[in-house]
Amino acid sequence: MTTAAPPTEASASTPAAEELRAWLRLAHARGLRPLALRLLLAAFGGPCEVLTKSFASLAQVAGPGAAEAVLGPPAEIEGTPFGRYIEGALAWAAEPGNRILTLADSDYPQALLNMPDPPALLYAKGRLERLQARAVAIVGSRHATPQGLEDARRFAHALSGAGLAVISGLALGIDAAAHRGALGSAAGTVAVIGTGADLVYPAAHRGLAHEIARDGAILSEWPLGTPARSANFPQRNRLIAGLSGGVLIVEAAMRSGSLITARLANEMGRDVFALPGSIHAPLAQGCHRLIKQGAKLVETPEEILEEFGFPTPATAAASRSTAPQPVSASWASARLPSESQPGEQTARVLAALGHAPATLEILAARTQFDGAALQGMLLQLEMSGHVAPLPGGRYMAVGRP
Template sequence: MSHLSEIETLLPFHFAGLKAAKLLEIESYFGSLAEARSAQEGDWQGTGLLTKIQAAKLFDSGLPALIEAALAWQEQASEHTLLGMRDEAYPHLLKDLIDAPILLYVKGQLGLLKDPQIALVGSRHASRLGVETAKDFAHYLSSVGLTITSGLASGIDAAAHQGGLLGQGSTVAVVGTGLDRVYPASNRQLARQIAEQGVLVSEYPLGAGPLAHHFPQRNRIISGLSTGVLVVEAALQSGSLITARLAMEQGREVFAVPGAINNPHAKGCHQLIKQGAKLVESGQDVLEELAALVQLSITENEPSAAAKFSEKTRVNPKSNLAVLNWIEYDPIGLDELVVLSKMPVSEIQSQLMQLEVLGEVEALSAGRWRRLS
């Protein structure tokens, strides 16, 4: 079956709102999705495979027009892709979910979806410090080859995408609308930048608006794409805690950045830490925990992803690692390096990691470093 015919086969079930597990049931009952696709309405009655709403959508007279519009969107630009769950480009971590989307709308660099990812989420009403922290974490993790995944919301999400775009790993935005819309509108320029340098993803049809239930539902995709989830500033009722809970259920690592005890936007992070999330204070803390998981996520049948990650994390000895000028044989802390070098924290952390790989410096306890040669 060609790629296009496979997409044409999937689209009716996509518009009917079916997920992966139900699609397998349908395929088992009818023998193939093509047979199910050509079955008449009467053939479905009594099967118990569809709800009344799903059946109504599957046999709605407007369905052909919706399918035609989706296929036309794919043909509009080379960066537009309708990605079926059986396509080789479909990310394997997401495919493992019982409620994985059977089809994704993708705009941008499709290959990023199979690169090692970490989700970074948090409050829409973040503090200035929270925004800076999220951007620093994202920049550092992207600079060492991880792709930053978030939800294109205001606050922490936007900062995560901005930080991700600054590094090699770039960023993935999983949105709660159709890809022909941007919500919130204030992120329109950021969405354009992500489409050019990263990738936008949605399970929702073109024209779908920002309905309230879309956002908690899309969170399973954010965590499902990622090897771990990092939460920076989250209130107790934050949607970020939904993402963290889904991540735990999916067997992903969960990290949380602590904050001031009287900050309401830190209470969600503190609750996560009490529930077993790992407390992290730097991007390096996250990377140390994720290193083994990242390697596991790159399976043998994805050599391209492994090669890309290896290339991204390969150290160039000729790089300008200026922070070494401030490191002596006596231990020095990160705060001192910030003051002395006047470099961003994320850049210092990135250079320290490269220097450690080169054997130039050694990491000590309490976030201190010393020169080795």
Template sequence: MSDTDSLAAWLRLTLIPGIGGETQRKLLAAFGLPEGIFAAGRLEVRRIIGDRADLLFDSDPAAAIEHGLKWAGQPGQTITTLADTGYPKALLEIADPPCVLYVRGNPALLQQRGIAMVGSRNATPQGIHTAESFARHLAAGGQCIISGLALGIDAAAHRGALAVHGQTVAVIGTGADRIYPARNKELALSIAERGVIVSEFPLGTPAVAHNFPRRNRIISGLARGVLVVEAAPESGSLITAGLAAEQGREVFAIPGSIHSPVARGCHKLIKQGAKLVETASDILEELGNYDLVTTEPAAATPAADEPPLLAALGHGPCALDDLVERTGQSADLLLPELLTLELGGIVATLPGNRYQRLA
């Protein structure tokens, strides 16, 4: 059987609605490769999966198979199966590895056991700054940055890695021929060119809510450890962290202000045993790569000539009314100074008439 025929058999197995990953793996365990499943015939397959065998033999995904084969024949695009030597070895360690992966970019990066970085889509400016900074330093130290291409922390992590010409992997919850969200189009194109985008979902799969938690097991599965930067208590990032723990990966969390809703998920993880980290070296030291990083993001220390307003602002989100109380100055006096600091990239304005320093 040619490589094309073999791939077509894998696509036939995985493109039939109602034949999910667990069923696919059960059939592979019983009959070997996909061609063995179809050669066994309906009655033998029915002994393994019951009436769902009729779906397997009565469905005709020929058009989808042809589309997949054409897509994989384009430069920079491949479909990797469980039987391929290029299949990510790390995913063979998890309980439910996908049978096929649609890959855009450099598939060799899927063998890199890097650091997954996840967090809130509605990240604070400080969270974006922190994620980019950590990703830059980890990537500069030779770590592949793995994330999910979502808005907020995910996108910041990818940007940080690309900024230092580092390696990055985006695990997406749509078909590999789609870009979601649209706001990350340019970022996705950069990742496809300089890193890799991977999906287990068939080509053309739209953005469906339940697919995103499902892809999280791949994000954590590819990584040596998962770093949560900002997360609400019920965030999908905590799902990723939970999957990482189940898969035997390390879980790290960055603490934040007790007043910040997107810090509470990280605090929850730390209470449950996640490792609190303040610098990139905290992560690399835990993973045995401490010497790879020479510079790193660290907690800001007040400068000798720090403006009194910054000292009053502190390092957590602060309402304007609180700044008035802390400084003893009126809002009319504080607002121009805050605007100057914002234009200088030192302070960010948050919803609710609040402010936060960025460094």
């Protein structure tokens, strides 16, 4: 963790700084559960008052374990003595764009207050107004397919553009695609992370994190300097669910962490949406399981917007998957097919392609066409908007006659 500058004399002595020190002391007191802290705050009025009470008074309200946590010696945080950590945290919060939000702050996300155990304290970077917007979470596999990444980006762009902030976890795969799709749109994006707010995980997303901090917000309940630990991410998922009015699962295997987010959202009374996929695709199995359990099957962003009560353009659904693909200069003089609908042979190729991406070799085996003829028909289907090429020499159907 970067060593923070020492606090100024003013910041060290103001009542607001003293109250924030008390919040930090209680929020990071080892063994003090959020519910117990809320009971103490309700009983005694504020964090400074809680710290002045006797063991007996504290134990009467929240139990002896909570009293011991409040009055016991503060533990180190990530190897840093507690007093030095507090001064470093205050210095971090004084930097432009950084805030430490407590339950008493008006900028604390209102959606989290509906949780049974909202964090007493949050570390935030970026535009705090993003934390108050109506929001939908988009999560899924770290090892997403090209189609899954495109779906996450497209849904995020449409939903954020319509006014729903997009919440995700800054992970590889679907999370990153969702954040990128929402950047620059009306409602923006919020990244809820499983490390300290002064760290970026994975490191490859450092640039993305800077973009989110500029256009959206980054949120963490973990102390500064907390590294990535597997045990932190289920708790991170709880905040993703809590901030959102609904959760969309784009791709998920049967044991995906995204299913934890979906379960937590369901327990909090949030809507759960899932994109269907091929029955042969491992990353569709988790989504299909959710749909069997009652998640809402969605195929377009407009369906989610309707669930949230947003008006949708009448033409949006008709144009969602048939938008023309960019054509490079080398294809500009290619001869277009004489008809917009596939002919008998190209329709045969389209039927062989089915609903899952396939390679040229697979299609040749299914259709018995030779390579040259098959490539010509795939080009016709691509030019007419029925097929799109994918990385790795695969093709995917994007429209149906």
